[in-house]
Amino acid sequence: MPNEAAPPTLRSKRSLTLRFNIPITKTARFWDDLREGKLVTTKCEDCGKLSFPPQADCPNCSSANSTWVDLGTEAELLTFTYVQITPTSFVDHDPYVVGIGRLKNGLSVLAWMEGADHTKLKPGAKLRLEARKDSEGGPYYVFVAAP
Amino acid sequence: MRNVAIVGIGHSKFGRRTDVDLAELAFESIKGAMEDSGAEKKEIHNVTLGSAGGWYEESLPAVLVNEYAGFEDVGTMRVEAACASGSAAVRSAYLSVASGESEVAMAVGVEKMTEVDTLTSVELMGRSGSYLWEFENYGMTFPAYYALYAVAHMNRFGTTEEDMARVAVKAHHYAAMNPLAQFQKEITLEKALSSQVVSWPLKLYDACPITDGSAAVVLASEEAARRLTDTPIWIKGMGFSSDSANLSKRADFVGLRATVDASRKAYSTAKIAPKDVDVATCHDCFTIAELMAYEDLGFCAKGDGAKLIREGQTEVGGRIPVNVDGGLKAKGHPIGATGVSMMVEISKQLRGEAGGNRQASIKNGIGLVHNVGGTGHYCYVTVLSRSK
Numbered sequence: 001m002p003n004e005a006a007p008p009t010l011r012s013k014r015s016l017t018l019r020f021n022i023p024i025t026k027t028a029r030f031w032d033d034l035r036e037g038k039l040v041t042t043k044c045e046d047c048g049k050l051s052f053p054p055q056a057d058c059p060n061c062s063s064a065n066s067t068w069v070d071l072g073t074e075a076e077l078l079t080f081t082y083v084q085i086t087p088t089s090f091v092d093h094d095p096y097v098v099g100i101g102r103l104k105n106g107l108s109v110l111a112w113m114e115g116a117d118h119t120k121l122k123p124g125a126k127l128r129l130e131a132r133k134d135s136e137g138g139p140y141y142v143f144v145a146a147p
Numbered sequence: 148m149r150n151v152a153i154v155g156i157g158h159s160k161f162g163r164r165t166d167v168d169l170a171e172l173a174f175e176s177i178k179g180a181m182e183d184s185g186a187e188k189k190e191i192h193n194v195t196l197g198s199a200g201g202w203y204e205e206s207l208p209a210v211l212v213n214e215y216a217g218f219e220d221v222g223t224m225r226v227e228a229a230c231a232s233g234s235a236a237v238r239s240a241y242l243s244v245a246s247g248e249s250e251v252a253m254a255v256g257v258e259k260m261t262e263v264d265t266l267t268s269v270e271l272m273g274r275s276g277s278y279l280w281e282f283e284n285y286g287m288t289f290p291a292y293y294a295l296y297a298v299a300h301m302n303r304f305g306t307t308e309e310d311m312a313r314v315a316v317k318a319h320h321y322a323a324m325n326p327l328a329q330f331q332k333e334i335t336l337e338k339a340l341s342s343q344v345v346s347w348p349l350k351l352y353d354a355c356p357i358t359d360g361s362a363a364v365v366l367a368s369e370e371a372a373r374r375l376t377d378t379p380i381w382i383k384g385m386g387f388s389s390d391s392a393n394l395s396k397r398a399d400f401v402g403l404r405a406t407v408d409a410s411r412k413a414y415s416t417a418k419i420a421p422k423d424v425d426v427a428t429c430h431d432c433f434t435i436a437e438l439m440a441y442e443d444l445g446f447c448a449k450g451d452g453a454k455l456i457r458e459g460q461t462e463v464g465g466r467i468p469v470n471v472d473g474g475l476k477a478k479g480h481p482i483g484a485t486g487v488s489m490m491v492e493i494s495k496q497l498r499g500e501a502g503g504n505r506q507a508s509i510k511n512g513i514g515l516v517h518n519v520g521g522t523g524h525y526c527y528v529t530v531l532s533r534s535k
Binding site for chain 1: 166281345393400
């Protein structure tokens with residue numbers, strides 16, 4: 001019966017490590033600009049639909065005519081959480097606060113909230129989106145409290 | 148479309164089942180459902196398996212399970228709709244019978260989640276969204292996604308951590324009466340509130356456990372059902388819907404749009420209203436999810452979920468008993484098995500076989516299964532009835 005003395009199991013000898021080569025050809029500009037400290041996204045030239053995350057094909061009218069525009073950096077906090085139990089691949093990180101912020105153009109972004117204290121945060125807080133690089137030079141973006 | 152009934156139900160013990168492998172675990176439910184239905188193995192034309200997979204060693208679970216159970220030449224597939232894979236399997240088998248393709252079909256849900264370590268399970272579930280934009284740099288977890296909803300709901304409607312803890316206390320109360328549930332002990336409000344923070348404001352007792360388990364149902368056409376059973380439970384309506392992969396694309400975080408849409412479709416097909424439902428299983432992977440489900444399914448007005456649990460309206464004897472089998476929270480949540488387990492529970496309730504203090508009072512003969520995949524990424528709502 002379950003939950004009593006642990007029954008025998010056979011531990012597999014074959015381990016499996018997965019790392020993915022994720023194609024970013026169609027959104028390379030986003031990562032290139034982010035590395036330079038700039039935040040951009042895509043806008044459909046035919047119907048004007050803005051997208052974040054950036055995407056080459058318009059989800060509204062299916063046009064492939066997209067152009068790059070500034071994403072903007074001023075945001076308002078919609079919601080947040082403090083991730084205390086982190087996944088295996090984040091075990092070397094301290095716990096982090098994640099928030100979703102809405103930008104002036106109506107797009108929302110999910111990102112870490114650098115320097116945030118979750119016990120003092122409230123939805124509605126004013127935020128700024130900023131570019132960062134990790135220890136290996138990989139670009140990412142964070143929210144910080146707006147001054 | 149033809150009428151389709153559930154004519155057989157099977158359910159394994161849920162928990163940390165290191166005593167069985169995937170096929171052995173699935174077979175516990177298959178055997179139970181076959182025996183309950185009285186159907187012959189050769190009558191089963193279609194076996195659909197719901198299983199999310201990734202945490203067990205097998206890549207082709209459907210054929211492996213069929214081989215173990217001795218099903219030969221059956222049409223089969225594994226379906227995935229995250230935590231709603233079980234409902235997706237039932238839907239597939241249902242359509243096979245409803246369309247006239249099969250007279251008798253089976254849906255099986257199975258998950259074996261404890262073969263990898265807990266944090267690897269946390270990792271695999273955290274990747275259930277839009278990987279590159281939510282996980283790669285930001286390490287989202289399944290509790291973290293629902294915590295985003297909890298914070299927004301608390302902020303908008305004044306829902307409290309205590310309100311959420313009440314859902315956990317109710318779940319453990321009923322699980323303690325359900326021998327198949329993972330947890331067999333009651334908990335106090337204080338214990339729930341003082342448990343470790345997983346992703347604030349959600350704590351350990353706000354979260355469903357990591358579970359191994361299986362469940363199965365045999366579905367039959369009206370003609371086959373009349374031959375096989377005196378207590379058919381009819382599938383009166385199934386609604387399904389979905390929402391964005393990336394949470395940041397959603398308009399707000401106080402309810403699941405997929406639930407609202409799927410339930411509207413199910414009520415409309417079954418020609419019923421929320422008030423007609425005698426008993427329900429709601430997808431309470433986290434306590435906040437149950438409170439939002441009350442609202443999104445129309446059991447109360449938006450924002451009144453906490454009021455419903457405070458008043459005890461979702462207990463046996465209340466206006467609409469919910470998850471009186473212990474729910475995902477305390478019965479356990481073997482991802483692919485959960486939707487089928489819910490069908491089994493509501494069938495038991497409508498047959499009057501839930502037993503003891505778990506049996507809800509059945510007035511209209513109508514029960515509801517609400518099964519969410521991911522963080523409202525998928526939703527399946529099924530209306531079951533004693534009459535066709």
